[in-house]
Amino acid sequence: MNDAAPRLAALAETLLGDPLPVRIRAWDGSEAGPLGGPVLVLNNRRALRRILWKPGELGLARAWVAGDLTADGDLFELLDRVGGLLWERDRDPVPAAAEHRGPAALLRDPRARAAVRSLVGLARPWTKPAPPPEEAPRRGGARHTKVSDRRAVSHHYDVGNTFYERVLGPSMVYSCAYWTPGGSLEDAQRDKLDLVCRKLALRPGDRLLDVGCGWGSMALHAAREYGVRVTGITLSREQAAYARKRVAEEGLADLVEIRVQDYRDVKDGPYDAISSIGMAEHVGAERYRTYARSLYGLLRPGGRLLNHQIARRPEPDEESYRIDAFIDAYVFPDGELSPLGTTVGELERAGFEVRDVEALREHYALTLRAWVARLEEHWAEAVRLTSPGRARVWRLYMAASALAFEHNRLGVNQVLAVRTGTRSASGMALRAREWPQ
Template sequence: MNDAAPRLAALAETLLGAPLPVRIRAWDGSEAGPLGGPTLVLNHRRALRRILWKPGELGLARAWVAGDLTVEGDLFDLLDRVGGLLWERDPAAPGQDAGSRGPAALLRDPAARAAVRSLVGLARPWPAPAPPPEEALRRGGARHTKGSDRQAISHHYDVGNAFYERVLGPSMVYSCAYWSPGGSLEDAQRDKLDLVCRKLALRPGDRLLDVGCGWGSMALHAAREYGVRVTGITLSREQAAYARKRVAEEGLADLVEIRVQDYRDVKDGPYDAISSIGMAEHVGAERYRTYAQSLYGLLRPGGRLLNHQIARRPEPDEEAYRIDEFIDAYVFPDGELSPVGTTVGELERAGFEVRDVEALREHYALTLRAWVARLEEHWEEAVRLTSPGRARVWQLYMAASALGFEHNRLGVNQVLAVRTGPRSGSGMPLRAREWPA
């Protein structure tokens, strides 16, 4: 009897206390749920086992990465509907402990207990399914040492430059673009790089340190368009090799040096300016003061820092903040997000004067949607260049992140800070945001 999907739908609604937001199709071909939208397809009973063994985002993500769970229709629409259950549940009532909404409290309800027993019977959950192979990073020891950071960066970026070419396009910029109406991804990334250069007030002959230089796009733009001498640093050997090749091809080797180097090991200051674009998310909360102090010490008096960084919304209780399990296991090992206020405070404690903060939240949502479109357009190549699991990781990560920015769960900010000199002047324009053209 093919009735798995109706049974799943009824049990899910009992546990969620809400109507099922999407249609589901089970491994036996049965379907249930609302018509007219995307369908969540459980290709194997193992998908349900993964969710039962690891309830929440990580179990769902493992099922997705393994191909046990797929989507027919618009992935963004499905994630948006399901997100209301995963990320946007009503907060606890005043005086109510957050744990009272957890599994222990849920299972005090006889109907919920019966539903879980039925799910276990439907899933036949033994033994526990192993996580999808070769995708999650296995590690131990302290986080954010030089060695662990090098390993984490390699996991994320050393998956093949050709794969990133398919996703990012010719710009090879892996950070939020700066969009204008009707513009292309290439236009938006060029405009972002130029905005950073103008905020830093770069002039011919200046020394620029590009921290987390990626595939060299910022270094190339600054040298080509502004005549500055650039030192780009990255922990990814594949990125460095790719960036050096681009530098040589453009004939800019006299202006651009690319190093495989940790920011903590840079000792050849002072620099006139520092750009850090999409790198500080890897630093870690316990190392952020070191990061800020290191960059401050590398600038000359009057030098500028442009720190472009993803932010999360503040937690009511910051001690309760937990790193996202899926992101940590499959995407950015050891990556941590902080509220923008925390970032500004740490920069000020290091000695910087913060002069401007610009929020680009909507711009990142547009950027991520463009990357997902490129990935799906080049899907077969992306799978061939990496693996089916890796391609699915990036598809889910980028689509879910786009919705995170659209729903204001995530933000991204450019913080312009100055190492002020012995005099009161900062060298900034008197009118805010009159960045030099």
């Protein structure tokens, strides 16, 4: 009898207290739920076991990464509907401790307990599934040491430069672009790099430190278009090798040096300007003051910092903030997001004068949707270059992140800060947005 989907739908609605927001298709081919939209497909009973053993976001993500759970139809619409349930219910519809004791043990409502028991019966055999192999291994010890940061960066970035070419496009810029109506991804990334250069007021002969230089795009743009001498640093050896190759091909080796180096080990200041684009998310809250003070100490008086960083919304009780379980396990191990106010405060405590903040939230949603489209266009090759699980991780995290920016759960900001002395820094525009041309 093919009735798994109707049974799942009825039991889920008992637990949620609301109708299912999406149609579901079960492993026996049965379907239930609203018509005319995307379909959440449970390809086997293991998908249900994963969700029950780890209720909330991580269980769903593990089922997706393993291929136990898939989507039929618009992934963005499906995630928007399912994600709404998670966010409206503090992202964990069943207490997380259920992972250890079984979900039914912590549910007090008799109807809910009965529903969970029925779900457990549908999910048989009741064994805990192992996480998909792409999950980052967790090790003991302090976070955000030089060793742990290098390991975390390697997990995310050292998956093959060709894979990143397919997702990011020719610009090889892995951060929020700066869009104009009708422009392409390449146009938007070029405009973002130029915006950073203009905010930093770069002049020929200036020394620029590009922290977290990635595949070298910012360093190349600044050297080629503004004639500055650039030192780019990254913890990824694959990124560094790729960037050095690009530098040599463009004949800019006399202006650009790429190093595999931690920001805490840079000792050859002072620099006229520092760009840090999409790197500070890896620093960690307990190390952020060290980061800010290190960059402050590397600038000459009057030197500028452009800090481009993702921000989360403040929590009513900041001690309740939790690192996103899926992102930590599969995407950016040890990555942490802070509210914008916290970032600005830390920069000021380090001695910086914050001169301007520009929010680019909507721009990142457009960027992520463009990356998802490129990944889907090159799907077969992306799977071949990495693995099915890793490709699924990327598709899920980029699509979910796009929605997070669209719904104002995440933001991204460019903060321009200056190391000022006792007098105002020379060359600063009297009007903040009148960047030097």
